[in-house]
Each structure stands twice: as C-alpha cells, then as structure tokens.
Amino acid sequence: MTHHLELSHQQQRAFQPQKLSAPRDFIVPDRSINAELPLVLEIGAGKGKHALSFAQQNPDKHLIAIERTRNKFDAFAKLAAQQKSSNLSAIHADAIAWIVHAIAPNSIERIFILYPNPEQHNPNQQWLNMPFFEFLLSRLQVGGEVVLATNIEAYMDNAEQQANEVWCLPNTRHKVASDSQRTHFEVKYLARGETCWQLNMRKSEGYKTRFDTWQASSEA
Ligand SMILES: C[S@@+](CC[C@H](N)C(=O)[O-])C[C@H]1O[C@@H](n2cnc3c(N)ncnc32)[C@H](O)[C@@H]1O
Numbered sequence: 001m002t003h004h005l006e007l008s009h010q011q012q013r014a015f016q017p018q019k020l021s022a023p024r025d026f027i028v029p030d031r032s033i034n035a036e037l038p039l040v041l042e043i044g045a046g047k048g049k050h051a052l053s054f055a056q057q058n059p060d061k062h063l064i065a066i067e068r069t070r071n072k073f074d075a076f077a078k079l080a081a082q083q084k085s086s087n088l089s090a091i092h093a094d095a096i097a098w099i100v101h102a103i104a105p106n107s108i109e110r111i112f113i114l115y116p117n118p119e120q121h122n123p124n125q126q127w128l129n130m131p132f133f134e135f136l137l138s139r140l141q142v143g144g145e146v147v148l149a150t151n152i153e154a155y156m157d158n159a160e161q162q163a164n165e166v167w168c169l170p171n172t173r174h175k176v177a178s179d180s181q182r183t184h185f186e187v188k189y190l191a192r193g194e195t196c197w198q199l200n201m202r203k204s205e206g207y208k209t210r211f212d213t214w215q216a217s218s219e220a
Pocket of ligand 1: 023043044045046047066067068069073094095114115116117172183184185186
C-alpha cells in the first residue's frame with residue numbers, strides 16, 4: 001500500500017525547492033512565544049476574515065496566514081494589529097517561496113486553502129495539480145490535514161480526483177453549510193445561492209514524499 005502511494009505521486013515531475021530564492025525581506029518568523037503550540041497554515045488568506053476568527057477561537061494553535069496581494073494583505077494586517085492575537089502571524093508573501101524557506105518538514109497540523117483562485121484557464125496552477133503540492137505534503141505532520149474549499153464544481157472534482165489518484169490521500173468531500181461565513185468569498189458565494197464544497201485530505205502513517213528531509217539552508 002505504502003509502496004503504491006510512493007509510486008503514484010513520484011511519477012510526477014518533482015518540485016525544485018532549491019531553485020526558489022527567499023521572498024524579499026524574508027525573515028524566519030520568531031515563534032518563540034508560541035513554540036509549544038501546534039502550527040496551522042492558511043494559504044491565500046485574503047483580508048484575513050477566517051484567520052482572525054480562527055486565531056481567536058483556537059488559542060491553543062498558532063496560525064500562520066499568508067497572502068500575496070498587497071491591498072488585501074494591508075487590510076488583513078491592519079485588523080490583525082487591532083486584534084493583537086499572539087497566536088497569529090500575518091505574512092505578506094508568495095506562499096510557495098515562503099513555505100519553502102520557513103517551514104520545517106513534518107511540522108504543520110492543518111493547512112487551509114479556502115476559495116483559491118479558480119485558474120480555469122491555467123489548470124496547472126490549481127494547487128493539487130502543482131508539483132509544489134508534494135512539497136506542501138512533506139511539511140504536514142502525519143495525521144495532519146489539508147482543507148480545501150471552492151465554489152467551482154470542476155475545481156473540486158479535479159481536486160478530489162488528484163487527491164485519490166495522484167496524492168493517495170484519504171479524503172472526504174462535503175457541501176459547506178449555507179449559513180457558513182468563514183471567509184469573504186464564502187459569504188459572497190453563499191449569499192448568491194451558490195453551492196460551496198469542501199475537501200478534507202489526511203496524511204496517513206507511512207506517507208512518503210521526496211522532500212521529507214529537505215530543509216532550506218539558513219544562509220539561503
Ligand atoms: C479568491 S481569493 C480568496 C481569499 C480568501 N481565502 C477568501 O476566501 O475570502 C484567493 C486569494 O489567494 C491569494 N493567493 C493566490 N496565490 C497565492 C500565493 N501563491 N501565495 C499567497 N497568496 C496567494 C490571492 O492573492 C487571493 O487573495
């Protein structure tokens with residue numbers, strides 16, 4: 001079983017983390033205050049609605065929420081400064097480069113990717129189609145999960161198929177409750193009467209990636 005898992009995603013083109021330079025002004029976040037807390041990541045946090053409430057509702061977790069777009073990040077950073085949650089790090093960066101340089105293997109309990117850009121014309125930019133996804137899985141702890149939500153049925157169908165056939169991750173798919181309000185995009189889509197889906201994928205015992213011992217060097 002495990003052998004089969006390795007083979008199917010290791011037939012994919014390998015991500016090349018060594019080719020990614022550190023994001024501009026990169027500093028490894030100082031997590032000394034919360035060093036004991038389990039780490040949770042959010043990729044594409046937008047204006048931070050989910051990140052801010054997650055941090056408030058989960059004082060026993062440390063959330064690192066990453067957003068690339070300057071104006072969205074500025075709105076998020078302002079609210080984060082007001083809320084002053086010591087268990088929330090708001091990061092302005094491209095998540096791929098930042099994760100490669102900042103996150104150790106097998107260190108993340110949960111990863112949220114909520115309403116990613118649909119990339120309908122560029123499917124190889126959908127998260128589960130990217131070689132980077134293997135690297136992301138290497139950062140997840142055994143038993144940890146990736147939570148993906150989208151309002152695009154074709155995105156969800158593809159993600160579910162990739163989770164099963166390429167990444168071999170046990171997963172469950174369900175419809176998001178129509179009164180859920182986790183993110184700005186979720187509120188907008190549900191208010192329009194659209195269906196939103198969620199896929200929860202779990203990294204099981206014995207899961208192997210080609211990056212399980214890969215770590216950026218400190219001088220990078
Ligand atoms: C459709 S928006 C959803 C925002 C928020 N999650 C929500 O549901 O309201 C997708 C967000 O992902 C961000 N994003 C896309 N690729 C990213 C990357 N590589 N690193 C960081 N953020 C990214 C975009 O800037 C955008 O704000």
